[in-house]
Amino acid sequence: MHAGNVFSALCAWLIAKLQGGRIVLRIEDLDAQRSKQEHIDALMRDFETLGLTWDEGPFYQQVRHEAYVEAFEQLKSGGGVYPCFCTRADLHAASAPHASDKLVYPGTCRSLSERDRESLLAEKPAAYRLSVPDELCVIEDQFQGISTFNLANDCGDFVIRRFDGSFAYQLAVVVDDAAQGVNSVVRGVDLLDSSPQQRYLQKLLGFDEVAYAHVPLIVAPDGRRLAKRNQDAALDALLSHYKAPEAVLGHIAYLTGIIDAEEPVMPQDLLKALTLETLLGRLHGKTSIVFE
Numbered sequence: 001m002h003a004g005n006v007f008s009a010l011c012a013w014l015i016a017k018l019q020g021g022r023i024v025l026r027i028e029d030l031d032a033q034r035s036k037q038e039h040i041d042a043l044m045r046d047f048e049t050l051g052l053t054w055d056e057g058p059f060y061q062q063v064r065h066e067a068y069v070e071a072f073e074q075l076k077s078g079g080g081v082y083p084c085f086c087t088r089a090d091l092h093a094a095s096a097p098h099a100s101d102k103l104v105y106p107g108t109c110r111s112l113s114e115r116d117r118e119s120l121l122a123e124k125p126a127a128y129r130l131s132v133p134d135e136l137c138v139i140e141d142q143f144q145g146i147s148t149f150n151l152a153n154d155c156g157d158f159v160i161r162r163f164d165g166s167f168a169y170q171l172a173v174v175v176d177d178a179a180q181g182v183n184s185v186v187r188g189v190d191l192l193d194s195s196p197q198q199r200y201l202q203k204l205l206g207f208d209e210v211a212y213a214h215v216p217l218i219v220a221p222d223g224r225r226l227a228k229r230n231q232d233a234a235l236d237a238l239l240s241h242y243k244a245p246e247a248v249l250g251h252i253a254y255l256t257g258i259i260d261a262e263e264p265v266m267p268q269d270l271l272k273a274l275t276l277e278t279l280l281g282r283l284h285g286k287t288s289i290v291f292e
């Protein structure tokens, strides 16, 4: 963990608790190779040290395959799902030069004939994409205010199942949110762009909409996102510098403007000192905060 993850987790904890809600701990381990149990254990120890306790879970995505299959089949029967055979190289070749770094899928495989589709499926693995509508999607975010998207222009038909048969993050989190009773999602503003895809999946799968709160990112002094090179923002470094979890949290809460004066605090103290309106107001419209 680094200052940014701690801040996101603190905001999630406060937003839930200030509304009398519960915290669900979900381990998003769809990528089995990168999800080592020792890292997961270390993460849970960090949460405990910081007083960021959870009420339910941990729930692991690796054991939820059946639920994702069921949702995938439901989407397929709705008719908007098709196999895509494009490689990453194909997609890059098809995109305009100097277009934004984010690729918009041009819909290449949507118009394949049934016959071509069948013969391609017989010879190579496919990813599966979901057709998206060319219409306005409005996300009202608790921190960022109103953002408008158009899935057709912003991302195009998106992947819900990968070439290797695993499920995409977007599908998995939407299915899990519904199954685990999550109605408030708090995460970094770098994931704001995922919200319209998730909202669309919620709609197609008949799930309730969740509320979104996208917190500002804590960035390095050079404006870039925190990375390995910013060792002083790592939780271990912060704990050894500030000596106590209360002091680390106090520094992060002060740095981000949650509290007016730097003093040691635990999440429980902030819960008593803040209201939801105050917390939302203090972070409203901020997209990045420089780590100092």
Ligand SMILES: [Zn+2]
Pocket: 083, 084, 085, 086, 107, 108, 109, 110
């Ligand atoms: Zn394709």
